Amino acid sequence: MIALAVGLVASTLLLGGGWLAATWRERASVMERERERLTRAAAVVQGAVDESLGELREREAERAFSVYSHFYSPPDVLAITDPVAVSPLAGEPRDPRVEGYFQVDPDGVVRTPHDTPGAPPSELGLRVSARVSGPGLATVRARARSPETPPPRTTPDALLRLTFGGADGSGSAPGSAPGSVSTVAQNSWGNLQAQDIYAAQAGDEEAGARVLARGRQAPIENRRNVGWDAPQASSSARLQVQASGRPTRGAVRAALERYGDAVRGCAPEREVEVRVRLAASDGRPLGISVEGAETLEARACVTQALRTLALGPIGTSLVVDYRFGAGVVPTISDAPAADNRLQTETEVAYTPMTFLRTGDTWILHRVVTRGETSVVQGLLLDRAAVEAWITDLVTRRDAGPARLIEAGEGRCSVRRPASEVLQGLELCFAEGALRGASLRHDAELRWQIAALAALLMVALLAAALIVRAARRAEALSRQKSAFVSAVSHELRTPLTTLRMHAEMLAEGMVSEERRPRVHRELVTESVRLARLVDNVLSLAKLEEGQRRLALEDGDLRAHVRQVVEGLRARVEARGFTLEGPEDGERVDASFDPQAIEQVVTNLIENAVKYGRGAEDAIEVWVGRRDGRPTLIVRDRGPGVPAKERARVLERFHRVERADTAHTPGTGIGLSLVADLLEAHGGQVEVRERAGGGCEVVAQLS
Numbered sequence: 001m002i003a004l005a006v007g008l009v010a011s012t013l014l015l016g017g018g019w020l021a022a023t024w025r026e027r028a029s030v031m032e033r034e035r036e037r038l039t040r041a042a043a044v045v046q047g048a049v050d051e052s053l054g055e056l057r058e059r060e061a062e063r064a065f066s067v068y069s070h071f072y073s074p075p076d077v078l079a080i081t082d083p084v085a086v087s088p089l090a091g092e093p094r095d096p097r098v099e100g101y102f103q104v105d106p107d108g109v110v111r112t113p114h115d116t117p118g119a120p121p122s123e124l125g126l127r128v129s130a131r132v133s134g135p136g137l138a139t140v141r142a143r144a145r146s147p148e149t150p151p152p153r154t155t156p157d158a159l160l161r162l163t164f165g166g167a168d169g170s171g172s173a174p175g176s177a178p179g180s181v182s183t184v185a186q187n188s189w190g191n192l193q194a195q196d197i198y199a200a201q202a203g204d205e206e207a208g209a210r211v212l213a214r215g216r217q218a219p220i221e222n223r224r225n226v227g228w229d230a231p232q233a234s235s236s237a238r239l240q241v242q243a244s245g246r247p248t249r250g251a252v253r254a255a256l257e258r259y260g261d262a263v264r265g266c267a268p269e270r271e272v273e274v275r276v277r278l279a280a281s282d283g284r285p286l287g288i289s290v291e292g293a294e295t296l297e298a299r300a301c302v303t304q305a306l307r308t309l310a311l312g313p314i315g316t317s318l319v320v321d322y323r324f325g326a327g328v329v330p331t332i333s334d335a336p337a338a339d340n341r342l343q344t345e346t347e348v349a350y351t352p353m354t355f356l357r358t359g360d361t362w363i364l365h366r367v368v369t370r371g372e373t374s375v376v377q378g379l380l381l382d383r384a385a386v387e388a389w390i391t392d393l394v395t396r397r398d399a400g401p402a403r404l405i406e407a408g409e410g411r412c413s414v415r416r417p418a419s420e421v422l423q424g425l426e427l428c429f430a431e432g433a434l435r436g437a438s439l440r441h442d443a444e445l446r447w448q449i450a451a452l453a454a455l456l457m458v459a460l461l462a463a464a465l466i467v468r469a470a471r472r473a474e475a476l477s478r479q480k481s482a483f484v485s486a487v488s489h490e491l492r493t494p495l496t497t498l499r500m501h502a503e504m505l506a507e508g509m510v511s512e513e514r515r516p517r518v519h520r521e522l523v524t525e526s527v528r529l530a531r532l533v534d535n536v537l538s539l540a541k542l543e544e545g546q547r548r549l550a551l552e553d554g555d556l557r558a559h560v561r562q563v564v565e566g567l568r569a570r571v572e573a574r575g576f577t578l579e580g581p582e583d584g585e586r587v588d589a590s591f592d593p594q595a596i597e598q599v600v601t602n603l604i605e606n607a608v609k610y611g612r613g614a615e616d617a618i619e620v621w622v623g624r625r626d627g628r629p630t631l632i633v634r635d636r637g638p639g640v641p642a643k644e645r646a647r648v649l650e651r652f653h654r655v656e657r658a659d660t661a662h663t664p665g666t667g668i669g670l671s672l673v674a675d676l677l678e679a680h681g682g683q684v685e686v687r688e689r690a691g692g693g694c695e696v697v698a699q700l701s
Contacts, residue, residue: 006463012455020452035414042402042416042427045393049419053355056095057364057421060379061353063089064221065368068103068377070113071194075221076289076299084193089113092124096385100128104376106146117191118198128380136358140365146373222347228354228367246318247283247311249329256322256330259305263324266301267293273323276306280318283311292323353378355421362386362422387425390418394427402427498522527570549592549679556587556596556629556700557622563600564620571618574608580620587622589629589700595676596631602669603633603696610655611635611694628682629700636693645686649674673698 066072067087074085089101090113102112110132115125132141199207247255256274263272275289288306290299322330349369356363365378387404394402404418405428412428419425501518504510510518561581571578600620607618613636621632640648640655647653649670670684673696677684681701689695 012452017452020449038402038414038429039416041394041397042414042429044397045390045402045427046417046419048393048397049390050421053419053421056097057353057355060364061350061366065348065350065370065375065377066221068101068113069191070116071191073193075287076303084197087113090116093379097381097389099131099380099382099385100124101379102128102132102377104132104141104144106144106373106375108141108144110141117195131361131380132363134361136361137363140356140358140363140376143367144374144376224347224349226349226351226369228351246316247314247332249332252311252320252330252332253322255309255311256306256320256324259309260324262305263302266305267298270294270298271323271325272302273321274302274306276309276320276322278309278311278314278318278320280314280316283309283314285309286317357422357424386422390425390427402429404428498526549595551590551592551680553588553590554593556589556591556631557581557584558586559591559593559596560600560620560622560631563597564604567601567604571604571608575616576608576611577615577617578604578620579617581622584623587624587629591629591680591700592676595679599673599676599698600631600633602673603631603698606669606696607633607635607637607694611637613637613693625697625699631698632695633698634689634693634695636689636691639688639692639694640686642688648686649684670696 064072064075066075067089070087070090071084072087074083093100100112100114102110104110110129112125112128114128115121121129131137196204196207196210263274264270266272270292272290272292274291276285277287278284279286285306288303290302293299293302316334319333320330322328347370351367353364353366356365360383362381362383363378364381365376367374367376390404391402405412405415405426407417407424407426410428412426412430414429415426417423417425418427501510501522505515505518564578564581568578604618604620611618615636617636619632619634621630621634623630644655648655653671670686674684677698677700682699684696684698687695687697
């Protein structure tokens with residue numbers, strides 16, 4: 001039986017453990033797949049971030065350096081004087097990730113296209129200037145240089161500093177006669193022109209004269225891209241005017257038509273009209289305006305195609321209008337006198353636009369060099385907007401509950417750089433991101449653990465019950481063996497007495513004087529034998545459910561007194577005094593007279609067997625307790641130990657005591673009393689008698 005219990009528990013553990021292990025492996029597999037999904041999603045987000053930042057970098061790299069002033073001179077506009085336009089960077093940045101634009105001049109001054117010359121600085125301009133002027137970007141500002149860079153100014157006192165020299169007070173411009181003094185930032189021609197135009201509109205005739213006299217002074221830019229590791233100074237050269245004869249329209253048309261196929265290839269099936277300003281020195285284009293081409297790329301293509309046009313020395317600068325594909329002769333006109341001051345063709349070197357982080361500040365910047373002078377241009381990124389943008393990318397790509405953190409910080413189940421461009425930011429998927437994928441398995445595991453615990457408890461309980469049943473069966477077997485032995489002994493004793501006395505009477509061995517005594521002993525042993533048989537039969541019927549009580553309403557006190565009186569002679573013959581029950585009021589109850597007789601008889605017989613003490617007295621009391629009919633039998637013997645008081649009501653159990661070891665008994669008397677009282681809806685309890693002894697309390701319902 002014990003081996004069966006151990007096998008039951010072991011098999012439960014093995015089966016449940018295998019079940020849990022399978023679910024755990026499936027959970028681990030699901031979490032690994034989720035980890036891979038999150039890693040792929042983070043890679044997709046990183047790719048999208050870097051792609052978009054790359055587009056931002058390319059877009060900003062294409063901007064001409066001149067647009068970093070509030071006003072600039074568009075190079076592709078055909079005009080007598082420098083045209084002026086507001087920079088596309090002047091307003092609030094259209095890209096929410098961009099906080100603002102800036103330029104660091106060689107003298108260390110930080111200025112922005114957001115501020116209008118002559119007006120108070122804007123809030124945006126002040127904010128951008130303050131951040132770029134901070135100590136974290138000192139190394140960036142140091143990249144702006146000139147042959148003799150003046151000490152940096154602590155505050156930008158003006159966007160443009162221009163001083164005109166000359167005894168007559170006439171204005172001068174870059175390239176003016178020696179003796180003039182001018183300090184102009186590299187891309188401030190637009191600011192200068194706008195300032196003079198505003199002054200002329202306000203009535204300043206000299207300012208208007210300066211505008212006309214200046215002509216086209218914004219340099220023609222020849223862009224050259226250079227690397228950060230090998231910056232090179234750009235060069236400037238002023239073209240010299242040499243007098244020569246003016247070309248005919250036919251010669252000009254023939255020269256232009258040599259480029260006809262190239263121009264028409266730039267804008268197929270379109271009539272392209274160009275206006276070209278030709279230099280007097282060599283007849284090369286100083287400026288080209290294109291109409292008819294739909295796209296910026298097509299216009300740039302036409303401009304590039306005509307760059308190599310050269311008519312030779314033409315004596316004076318000319319403006320030529322010509323429509324390709326229309327078969328017309330060109331229109332040739334002299335440029336105004338102011339145009340004789342020819343533009344400078346300037347080579348400008350650009351480093352790549354590069355992202356840089358210093359502290360919490362992110363910038364995209366480059367170095368622009370003309371001649372030997374360099375400026376730093378770029379933009380500030382709004383960190384909060386960038387992080388919000390990346391977070392939105394994560395959400396739109398259903399990448400999971402990710403957040404942006406500084407590299408190396410926080411606890412993450414999956415982490416990956418948010419960008420290869422913006423260093424120091426990581427996408428962090430919290431530890432709960434993986435747990436979310438395993439919720440079903442976690443719930444299943446919890447259920448399985450609970451089920452396994454329940455099964456294990458059931459198995460342990462079953463094992464305990466099996467062991468207990470085995471021990472109980474073993475104990476019952478021993479008790480039954482003892483019972484059989486006791487019953488055999490109990491039966492043998494009266495049978496032996498009956499047989500011996502019967503043989504003595506039959507052989508005439510009993511004298512007349514002893515005959516009454518022998519008759520009494522025959523009756524006593526017969527009664528004892530009958531009571532034993534009756535107890536065994538009653539117990540068997542109760543166990544099999546065949547015993548049916550015949551309940552009658554009557555006086556319990558009177559019935560018990562009658563039974564006691566019938567037992568008094570036998571009890572007193574064994575040396576005991578039998579007291580009670582005393583007279584009193586009726587104790588009405590519903591009971592089976594025969595069952596109550598067995599109860600009273602067994603209780604008194606039990607007291608006679610085990611109740612010998614200082615006084616061999618047995619007391620019987622009948623009455624009501626707690627409103628219930630109650631029968632109490634007391635003796636003055638040694639009593640029953642506390643730990644044995646409940647067990648003496650069990651079948652075949654006898655208290656092991658040296659003084660009662662040889663006392664005859666079967667161990668079924670009190671258990672039969674308990675069963676009969678229970679059949680009446682009552683109960684029996686063994687207590688300690690006040691003053692010593694045993695007290696058995698039997699109550700009916």
